Amino acid sequence: MNEEELFDVTIIGGGPAGLYSAFYSGLREMKTKIIEYQPYLGGKVHVYPEKMIWDVGGLLPTPGAQLVDQLVEQAMTFSPETVMNEKVESMTKNRHGHFVLHTTSGRKHYSKTVITAVGSGILNPQKLDVEGAETFEISNLHYTIKSLERFKGKTVIISGGGNSAVDWANELEQVAEKVYLTYRKGDLKGHEAQVSQLLESSAECFFHSSISRLQADDNQEMIDVVELTNHETGDVVEVEVDDVIVNHGFERDAELLENSRLPIEMADEMFVAGTVNGEASVDGLYAAGDILKHDGKLNLIAGAFQDAANAVNKAKQFVQPEAPAAGLISSHNERFKDKNKRIVKQMMQ
Numbered sequence: 244m245n246e247e248e249l250f251d252v253t254i255i256g257g258g259p260a261g262l263y264s265a266f267y268s269g270l271r272e273m274k275t276k277i278i279e280y281q282p283y284l285g286g287k288v289h290v291y292p293e294k295m296i297w298d299v300g301g302l303l304p305t306p307g308a309q310l311v312d313q314l315v316e317q318a319m320t321f322s323p324e325t326v327m328n329e330k331v332e333s334m335t336k337n338r339h340g341h342f343v344l345h346t347t348s349g350r351k352h353y354s355k356t357v358i359t360a361v362g363s364g365i366l367n368p369q370k371l372d373v374e375g376a377e378t379f380e381i382s383n384l385h386y387t388i389k390s391l392e393r394f395k396g397k398t399v400i401i402s403g404g405g406n407s408a409v410d411w412a413n414e415l416e417q418v419a420e421k422v423y424l425t426y427r428k429g430d431l432k433g434h435e436a437q438v439s440q441l442l443e444s445s446a447e448c449f450f451h452s453s454i455s456r457l458q459a460d461d462n463q464e465m466i467d468v469v470e471l472t473n474h475e476t477g478d479v480v481e482v483e484v485d486d487v488i489v490n491h492g493f494e495r496d497a498e499l500l501e502n503s504r505l506p507i508e509m510a511d512e513m514f515v516a517g518t519v520n521g522e523a524s525v526d527g528l529y530a531a532g533d534i535l536k537h538d539g540k541l542n543l544i545a546g547a548f549q550d551a552a553n554a555v556n557k558a559k560q561f562v563q564p565e566a567p568a569a570g571l572i573s574s575h576n577e578r579f580k581d582k583n584k585r586i587v588k589q590m591m592q
């Protein structure tokens with residue numbers, strides 16, 4: 244691949260907004276690249292893979308993980324160039340007026356337009372600050388719940404007391420053999436109804452307590468016993484477990500927009516202040532999804548899709564001013580002619 248290759252549009256971020264932008268820019272026949280920091284696409288929907296999503300038009304209740312699969316498949320319809328494990332650190336423009344995206348690997352990406360779809364930035368779970376914890380990440384120390392099934396009949400301890408921790412504890416209580424929860428404070432921070440549900444359930448809570456030590460099994464592969472220390476009394480208890488789930492929130496890295504030497508106007512210091520069409524304050528720069536703020540903003544996946552189509556349409560006209568303002572509806576669009584033939588053929592078989 245030619246490193247100096249110039250793209251019509253480069254999308255930063257592979258969450259719902261970035262993925263739908265990639266699909267739509269393909270529909271608009273733009274040479275497209277998508278860059279994602281994580282080794283997987285899907286954005287923060289990965290935080291809730293088992294949760295049902297009800298509010299995407301035309302989609303019956305669908306688990307987050309399945310929505311990600313479908314978004315990714317749709318995004319790949321027109322085979323955009325996809326770059327994974329790449330963090331865009333800053334953006335500049337070169338003497339040709341093209342964007343240059345600088346990444347942590349040292350690689351540069353060149354593009355006529357950019358759609359920033361970075362959501363809340365790069366999210367990494369706050370790790371458990373206990374000696375040796377990282378060695379168990381490949382066995383039974385988890386920072387997210389990919390499948391409830393995995394914990395069926397197991398004894399599980401959850402560390403954390405926020406919304407998600409309480410929510411997970413309630414869900415696991417239905418499938419696991421036993422659920423413990425440990426929280427460094429005295430009051431759980433979840434929604435009232437969820438907290439009541441948990442406190443009235445069979446789950447056992449240790450308040451003012453944190454995990455102070457992890458004891459491995461004989462093979463040194465899995466956590467066998469978790470030691471909890473009560474910060475008020477100094478008491479130590481040991482709990483035998485099959486799995487440990489840590490939900491201490493996320494570290495958020497949103498340096499990209501701060502680092503970029505371009506006059507990007509921000510709203511509330513965190514969002515790109517854009518128009519309803521996703522235009523930012525720099526020519527050729529657009530935004531879509533959670534990072535964008537405008538008067539008609541809908542902070543839903545459905546809203547991210549609308550932002551994406553608007554941003555792509557504007558980017559298209561930036562690259563090709565004589566192009567129509569919007570793409571042709573898919574049911575009549577020639578771009579799908581051959582693909583439709585194949586699909587109809589399959590349906591007839």
Ligand SMILES: Cc1cc2nc3c(=O)[nH]c(=O)nc-3n(C[C@H](O)[C@H](O)[C@H](O)COP(=O)(O)OP(=O)(O)OC[C@H]3O[C@@H](n4cnc5c(N)ncnc54)[C@H](O)[C@@H]3O)c2cc1C
Nearest residue numbers: 256258259260280286287330331361362364532533543544
């Ligand atoms: C627990 C929870 C439940 C939710 N439930 C629903 C629901 O039921 N219905 C609904 O409509 N919405 C729901 N949402 C909101 C929905 O997930 C978001 O609105 C949506 O994910 C926003 O998509 P996005 O693409 O804008 O951002 P994100 O999903 O945050 O994706 C941004 C992507 O950009 C990448 N990135 C960031 N910075 C860089 C960089 N510098 N370089 C390279 N890559 C970068 C990130 O790694 C990430 O993959 C929920 C959110 C949460 C947290």
